[in-house]
Amino acid sequence: MLLMAAIMITVCAQTNDSLKDADAIKQVIQTAYVDGIQNNGEIEAIERGFHPDFEMLILRNNVLSTFSISKWIESIRRRKADPTTAVRPEVSCKFLNIDVTGDAAVAKLELYQEGKLLFTDYICLYRFDEGWTIVSKLFYRH
Numbered sequence: 001m002l003l004m005a006a007i008m009i010t011v012c013a014q015t016n017d018s019l020k021d022a023d024a025i026k027q028v029i030q031t032a033y034v035d036g037i038q039n040n041g042e043i044e045a046i047e048r049g050f051h052p053d054f055e056m057l058i059l060r061n062n063v064l065s066t067f068s069i070s071k072w073i074e075s076i077r078r079r080k081a082d083p084t085t086a087v088r089p090e091v092s093c094k095f096l097n098i099d100v101t102g103d104a105a106v107a108k109l110e111l112y113q114e115g116k117l118l119f120t121d122y123i124c125l126y127r128f129d130e131g132w133t134i135v136s137k138l139f140y141r142h
Contacts, residue, residue, distance in 0.1 A: 038091035057138040103127040
């Protein structure tokens with residue numbers, strides 16, 4: 001009976017930690033990626049949520065290329081400065097799955113604009129001393 005109680009306490013503690021991790025991961029993705037990158041948010045929020053060595057992997061015509069966070073931030077600065085592209089319909093996010101193992105996590109999410117599915121994203125994160133940080137991304141454009 002004591003063994004069963006100890007197992008239940010351990011399972012509940014792990015579930016609680018998993019929920020806290022999932023919430024923290026969702027918060028980073030929402031703030032830095034969805035609100036920051038997709039919706040022309042604050043550059044500082046993007047920089048807090050993304051690791052400086054972040055790279056997005058892009059597959060086009062059977063060729064793999066990368067796009068760094070520094071290039072992405074620069075493109076956002078240009079977009080915000082251009083009145084023809086600065087304002088656009090808001091992008092929303094639907095979290096489909098968050099898988100956490102230790103200090104590594106992958107989040108699968110869908111991005112929508114005006115109710116239309118744009119992308120399915122797979123965002124990889126590591127937990128650093130400062131918290132969860134986005135380190136890479138790959139996607140499918142619908």
